[in-house]
Amino acid sequence: MGPVFAGVLQLLALIGALAIIHVPLGNYMAKVYSSDKHWGVEKWIYKGIGANPDTEMRWTAYLRGVLAFSAVGVLFLYLLQRLQGVLPGSLGFSSIDPDQAFNTAVSFVTNTNWQSYYGEQAMGHVVQTAGLAVQNFVSAAVGIAVAVALVRGFARSRSGELGNFWADMVRGVTRILLPLAFVAAIVLVACGAIQNFSGIHEVGQFMGGSQEWNGGAVASQEAIKELGTNGGGYFNANSAHPFENPTPFTNLFEIFLLLAIPFSLPRTFGVLVGSVKQGYAILATMATIWVAFIGLMWWTEFAHRAPAFEIAGASMEGKEVRFGIGASSIFAVSTTLTSTGAVDSFHSSYTGLGGGITLLGMMLGEIAPGGVGSGLYGILIMAIIAVFIAGLMVGRTPEYLGKKIGTREIKLAACYILVTPALVLVLTAAAMALPTPANSMTNGGAHGFSEILYAYTSASNNNGSAFAGLNADTQWFNSTLGIAMLLGRFVPMVFVLALAGSLGEQKPVPVTAGTLRTEKPLFTGLLVGAILIITGLTYFPALALGPLAEGLA
Amino acid sequence: MNNSVTNTARLLGAGLRALLVLTLVTGVIYPLAVTGIAQGLFNNKANGSEIRADGKVVGSSLTGQAYHLPLKKGQETPEPDLKWFQGRPQNGLGTNSVNTQYKLILSGATNRSGDNPELIQWVKDAKAAVVKDNSVLGYTVKPSEVPADAVTSSGSGLDPDISPQYADLQVHRIAEQNGLPVAEVQKLVDEHTEGRTLGFIGEPRVNVLELNIALKELVAKS
Numbered sequence: 106m107g108p109v110f111a112g113v114l115q116l117l118a119l120i121g122a123l124a125i126i127h128v129p130l131g132n133y134m135a136k137v138y139s140s141d142k143h144w145g146v147e148k149w150i151y152k153g154i155g156a157n158p159d160t161e162m163r164w165t166a167y168l169r170g171v172l173a174f175s176a177v178g179v180l181f182l183y184l185l186q187r188l189q190g191v192l193p194g195s196l197g198f199s200s201i202d203p204d205q206a207f208n209t210a211v212s213f214v215t216n217t218n219w220q221s222y223y224g225e226q227a228m229g230h231v232v233q234t235a236g237l238a239v240q241n242f243v244s245a246a247v248g249i250a251v252a253v254a255l256v257r258g259f260a261r262s263r264s265g266e267l268g269n270f271w272a273d274m275v276r277g278v279t280r281i282l283l284p285l286a287f288v289a290a291i292v293l294v295a296c297g298a299i300q301n302f303s304g305i306h307e308v309g310q311f312m313g314g315s316q317e318w319n320g321g322a323v324a325s326q327e328a329i330k331e332l333g334t335n336g337g338g339y340f341n342a343n344s345a346h347p348f349e350n351p352t353p354f355t356n357l358f359e360i361f362l363l364l365a366i367p368f369s370l371p372r373t374f375g376v377l378v379g380s381v382k383q384g385y386a387i388l389a390t391m392a393t394i395w396v397a398f399i400g401l402m403w404w405t406e407f408a409h410r411a412p413a414f415e416i417a418g419a420s421m422e423g424k425e426v427r428f429g430i431g432a433s434s435i436f437a438v439s440t441t442l443t444s445t446g447a448v449d450s451f452h453s454s455y456t457g458l459g460g461g462i463t464l465l466g467m468m469l470g471e472i473a474p475g476g477v478g479s480g481l482y483g484i485l486i487m488a489i490i491a492v493f494i495a496g497l498m499v500g501r502t503p504e505y506l507g508k509k510i511g512t513r514e515i516k517l518a519a520c521y522i523l524v525t526p527a528l529v530l531v532l533t534a535a536a537m538a539l540p541t542p543a544n545s546m547t548n549g550g551a552h553g554f555s556e557i558l559y560a561y562t563s564a565s566n567n568n569g570s571a572f573a574g575l576n577a578d579t580q581w582f583n584s585t586l587g588i589a590m591l592l593g594r595f596v597p598m599v600f601v602l603a604l605a606g607s608l609g610e611q612k613p614v615p616v617t618a619g620t621l622r623t624e625k626p627l628f629t630g631l632l633v634g635a636i637l638i639i640t641g642l643t644y645f646p647a648l649a650l651g652p653l654a655e656g657l658a
Numbered sequence: 659m660n661n662s663v664t665n666t667a668r669l670l671g672a673g674l675r676a677l678l679v680l681t682l683v684t685g686v687i688y689p690l691a692v693t694g695i696a697q698g699l700f701n702n703k704a705n706g707s708e709i710r711a712d713g714k715v716v717g718s719s720l721t722g723q724a725y726h727l728p729l730k731k732g733q734e735t736p737e738p739d740l741k742w743f744q745g746r747p748q749n750g751l752g753t754n755s756v757n758t759q760y761k762l763i764l765s766g767a768t769n770r771s772g773d774n775p776e777l778i779q780w781v782k783d784a785k786a787a788v789v790k791d792n793s794v795l796g797y798t799v800k801p802s803e804v805p806a807d808a809v810t811s812s813g814s815g816l817d818p819d820i821s822p823q824y825a826d827l828q829v830h831r832i833a834e835q836n837g838l839p840v841a842e843v844q845k846l847v848d849e850h851t852e853g854r855t856l857g858f859i860g861e862p863r864v865n866v867l868e869l870n871i872a873l874k875e876l877v878a879k880s
Contacts, residue, residue, distance in 0.1 A: 106854075106857070106858065111854060111858045111860075114858040115858060115859055118858070118859075150676075150679050150680070150683075153675050153676075153679040154672050154675045154676045154679065155671075155672055155675060156672055156676075169669055170669070170673075173666075173670050173672070173673040174673040174676060175673075176670065176673065177670055177673035177676075177677050178673075178677055181674070197759060197760075223752060223764060223766075225762055225763075225764060225765065226760070226762050226764060234685050234686070234689045235681055235685035236685070238684065238685055238688075238689065239677075239680060239681045239684050239685035242680065242684040243677070243680055243684070271672070271676065274676070275676075275680075278680060278683070278684060279683075283683070283684065283688065286688070287688065287691070287692065290692045290696075291692065291695060291696070294692070294695075294696040294699075294700050294703060294704050295700055295703065296703075297703045297707050297720055298703075299704055299706050300692055300697070300704040301693065301696075301697065301705050301706075302693065303705065305760055305762065308706070308708060308715055308717060308718065309714050309715040309716050309717065310716060310717055310723055311711070311716045311723055311725065311742075311867060311870055311871070312723070312724070312725055312726065312739070312742075316717070316723075316761075316763050317760055317761050317762045317763065318706065318718075318762070318763060319762055320705070320706060322689040322692070322693060324692060324696065324704075325688060325689040325692040326689075329684075340765050340814075341752065341764060341765050341766045342765035342766055342767065342813060342814035342815065342816070345765075345767070345812070345813030345814040346765050346814045346816065347718075347720035347721050347814060347816055347817075348718075348720060348721070351707075351720050352855065352860070353854065353855045353859040353861070354855050354859055354860075356859075356860065357859055357860075409772075410772075411771070411772020411773055412772060412778050413770070413772045413773070413774065413777045413778045413781050414772050414806075416778065416781045416782060416785065416809075417781045417785075417806040417809050417810050418802075418804070418805065418806045419805075419806035420772065421806040421807050422767075422768065422770065422772070422777065422781075422810040422811060423750075423767040423768065423769070423810075423811070423812070423813045424810075424812065424813055425812050425813050425814065425817050425819075426746070426807050426812070426817055426819040426820060426821055426861060426863045427817075427818075427819050427860050427861065427863050428860055429860060429861030431861075432859070432861075433813075448813070449813065450813045451750075451767035451768075451769055451813050453767075453769040453770070453771060454767060454768065454769060454771065454772070454777075455772075456772055457772065457773070460771075547769055547770065547774075548769075548770060548771045548773075549774075550773070552771040552773065552774070572769065573766075573767065573769045574770065574771075655771065655772075655773060658773065
């Protein structure tokens with residue numbers, strides 16, 4: 106069997122597993138967010154918070170909850186890193202510098218997990234488990250909560266009430282993320298991922314002498330890092346590190362974990378709006394783009410067109426033997442089409458066009474299938490744009506799921522899709538125009554430009570993967586990337602929640618013969634087209650200067 | 659005004675309490691519970707899959723090592739010890755910078771692009787070295803026979819494996835260096851070649867540390 110065929114079989118296995126899980130998991134999540142019963146442990150948590158989980162919130166109150174909780178999260182994580190030097194269980198590592206601590210705190214709270222530090226030599230047990238891993242859970246839960254609020258906006262009528270933020274966020278942790286992560290962590294340990302608190306210890310070597318290893322709670326963090334589409338690795342090499350991702354099976358399992366919730370949320374959406382067919386149209390859009398991107402990635406990575414790889418005979422630089430090119434390509438596409446950003450191979454050493462595919466995946470807004478929650482609300486915004494375009498073509502007031510897409514709605518959707526491109530392009534241009542940021546580049550020419558474009562694309566879209574040749578631990582990059590992550594996460598959320606409020610207040614319009622049938626394949630085609638055209642028009646010039654110039658040279 | 663300040667303070671207080679409670683659940687109880695189960699049920703794996711030879715720990719079966727000769731005086735880059743099977747280049751490993759109190763293994767990739775002149779040179783040099791080191795009396799390696807994993811660095815810098823092709827290519831050299839019959843070394847490699855999981859997951863591979871431990875035993879016996 107050749108490596109291409111083995112890659113195809115791995116993709117088919119993945120599709121099969123996702124096809125099996127998405128209905129029960131999607132239905133379960135719909136139940137979680139519509140149940141009016143509270144678990145015992147949740148009641149205890151609400152008592153601790155001092156919030157009544159049954160209070161309905163309008164969009165402004167919901168947003169205030171999101172922002173307050175996230176602001177506290179940033180501050181807490183910042184202080185934890187600044188105080189690391191005096192905390193117990195820190196392995197003797199010193200406190201993190203202010204600019205890097207800010208960057209890292211923002212990075213984990215925004216579900217980005219960009220890392221400008223070396224995991225194994227900077228962060229001790231306390232920061233890793235009680236700081237970073239906690240945000241892996243709660244930032245994911247916040248993302249799902251905001252998506253659910255938008256879905257409620259579609260599902261409810263004549264009421265601007267979107268649910269209770271505290272209840273949604275807590276349930277996301279207790280009923281979805283925690284149980285799944287627990288099972289996944291045990292599976293990973295059973296396959297060889299480490300889980301201990303041995304800290305820094307010496308291990309003998311074959312040739313004599315010894316090596317120093319940093320042991321920690323890796324499997325428990327790895328599980329939620331993939332499941333919550335976070336992506337921040339315990340070790341610098343992330344999921345390429347054998348202690349995070351020991352075998353070919355764990356590799357496929359980790360890809361499955363990072364796709365499981367995003368690919369199940371369309372089902373949740375379908376159930377909550379009362380038409381699973383609407384969910385299938387969204388799911389089909391996501392799956393089409395995801396499979397097409399993997400096909401493109403295989404084509405360019407197996408063809409290995411780049412001077413160094415022509416000599417080597419294959420594009421194995423930055424890839425592990427146990428995964429090979431086929432599975433590494435699936436991981437790279439999946440991690441950049443979600444907001445995960447974990448890597449099992451290093452994107453900077455992909456072929457020019459392969460690197461471009463990872464960039465384009467993020468530029469689509471991470472909606473195929475996207476991050477947990479953020480993928481669903483991102484693609485629903487695109488659906489509104491697509492419905493609007495279709496409405497313009499036939500001269501009818503556009504509507505989606507029985508709600509009119511009027512001036513207010515389309516303004517909010519348009520603002521949403523302008524935020525990240527503005528951040529990416531302005532900050533990339535600023536970094537290129539200034540004299541010092543370019544000193545951080547490892548590679549020259551078009552690839553050097555790609556390193557910087559990739560950094561801002563990854564930060565603004567809350568992905569977190571990198572063309573890691575870029576030395577991002579400078580005050581310029583720590584601060585500007587931190588700002589990009591903050592604005593790229595929370596400004597779109599403002600528009601999403603405002604939109605949810607606006608939709609929820611409307612009364613439904615009846616379906617007529619003239620209504621665009623958004624559950625049909627025609628609409629899926631329209632949506633795929635709208636996504637590609639809007640992204641293409643926005644980013645083509647930048648892509649032409651970077652990956653296209655490198656790949657077509 | 660006063661009212662909104664109070665409200666904001668109350669909201670931030672709720673946020674802080676929520677964070678602290680969830681830190682207890684997901685940042686303390688969860689990792690400790692997983693650690694408890696992991697240490698109880700999968701003790702060796704949870705601690706890094708260490709393997710022993712002659713009663714001593716010689717590393718982890720999951721991570722790659724260097725099989726180099728000791729540095730000679732004035733030498734900066736160590737030479738491979740050709741008696742042992744060699745793993746992949748490790749150009750991506752980092753050097754300790756922040757916490758110089760430790761000599762930690764720092765994982766990482768080179769992050770060089772396919773058109774990077776430095777990477778092109780590394781690949782060329784590695785290829786020439788593989789051809790030279792493995793061409794022995796009666797067996798000449800052609801540059802086109804050198805597999806890609808032999809001349810490129812991995813993503814972690816700690817790849818424990820090489821491709822079966824690269825292992826096969828080293829067989830004649832290992833046999834000559836250790837005074838063993840070629841057939842016996844080839845048999846050893848074949849025994850340590852692992853196919854794809856379930857026939858289709860990942861790529862075929864040979865674990866270099868396990869292979870070298872078996873080789874050491876074979877040498878000791880003969």
